[in-house]
Amino acid sequence: MRNIRLTIEYDGTRYLGWQRLGDSDKTIQGKIENILTQMTRSKIEIIGSGRTDAGTHARNQIANFKTESKMERVEMIEFLNRYLPQDIVVKKVEEVPDRFHARYNAKGKKYSYYVWNDLIPSAFERNYSFHYSEKLDVELMNEACQKLIGTHDFIGFSSLKKTKKSTTRTIKELAIQKEGRLLHFTFIGDGFLHKMVRILMGTILEIGAGTLKLEVIDEVFESKIRSEAGITVPAQGLFLDEVYY
Structure with a gap:
């Protein structure tokens, strides 16, 4: 199992905030998870460093997810930025130690x-x-x-x-x-x-x-x-x- 860290930039204008909402697809987390699930062909849940409210923007939001996918990091970033909306951009994809947690490790x-x-x-x-x-x-x-x-x-x-x-x-x-x-x-x-x-x-x-x-x-x-x-x-x-x- 690999632990993948994402650095994400987004314009929050059109969205209801970072956190996934069950009855809406207008969240940053929801959009990214949908594309990751398509990419890996398995259900993916990401952990963000914290929530941002509706309308808030991010230059360097951090998130991580676990996957068994063997896809190269270069392929991942290309896939994500090809299929995500233009106001959400993945700037960096890194493989990190299993214990890395985007929220709990933030200082x-x-x-x-x-x-x-x-x-x-x-x-x-x-x-x-x-x-x-x-x-x-x-x-x-x-x-x-x-x-x-x-x-x-x-x-x-x-x-x-x-x-x-x-x-x-x-x-x-x-x-x-x-x-x-x-x-x-x-x-x-x-x-x-x-x-x-x-x-x-x-x-x-x-x-x-x-x-x-x-x-x-x-x-x-x-x-x-x-x-x-x-x-x-x-x-x-x-x-x-x-x-x-």
């Missing part, structure tokens, strides 16, 4: 979020950024980013209810880069809770616009109450850039 992730900050929306960026027209104080948003860096309980900045699992995560880097009217936010951490990046982004933007005070970050860490944090920004501005192992 961290890097995400990007893009904000189109202008009164006028962009026809070209609409599927890849969040149009936010309010004037933003970048210096204040940088202060907010610095407050979020480090090890904290982020449950108040997630969509999770109470859980027995740990909700403590470490953000190692949170940076802003201005590219004309486009703001590029980079998040690097050891892991992220459900919708955590999108809620952190909403909080940072509302602080930058003056809707929320900078102190709200400490208050949410203390209270652990989701409703005290900022909005959940739309998924289309979010990209999974890297998974670290």
Whole structure:
């Protein structure tokens, strides 16, 4: 039995997210599994490094699957990219040790979020950024980013209810880069809770616009109450850039 690791790039615009849904063929995982099943002539289930929501994109999503197929890796990548939709691309196929697990072995992730900050929306960026027209104080948003860096309980900045699992995560880097009217936010951490990046982004933007005070970050860490944090920004501005192992 071989263990195959895939590096996958996708435009999530048309899809209901990564995770396979029983009543829909509009998921990334479902599309890839269907082609792998055709390719190997046996039922294939893939393990992703984690879920991405409907509309979210990935530059380097990682997944693995087990197969008895003797097909060469070059043939696999050619087959996959010939039959997958054009908005899903397999960038790399590797044979890895049997114990490799795309989700359990992941040690961290890097995400990007893009904000189109202008009164006028962009026809070209609409599927890849969040149009936010309010004037933003970048210096204040940088202060907010610095407050979020480090090890904290982020449950108040997630969509999770109470859980027995740990909700403590470490953000190692949170940076802003201005590219004309486009703001590029980079998040690097050891892991992220459900919708955590999108809620952190909403909080940072509302602080930058003056809707929320900078102190709200400490208050949410203390209270652990989701409703005290900022909005959940739309998924289309979010990209999974890297998974670290």
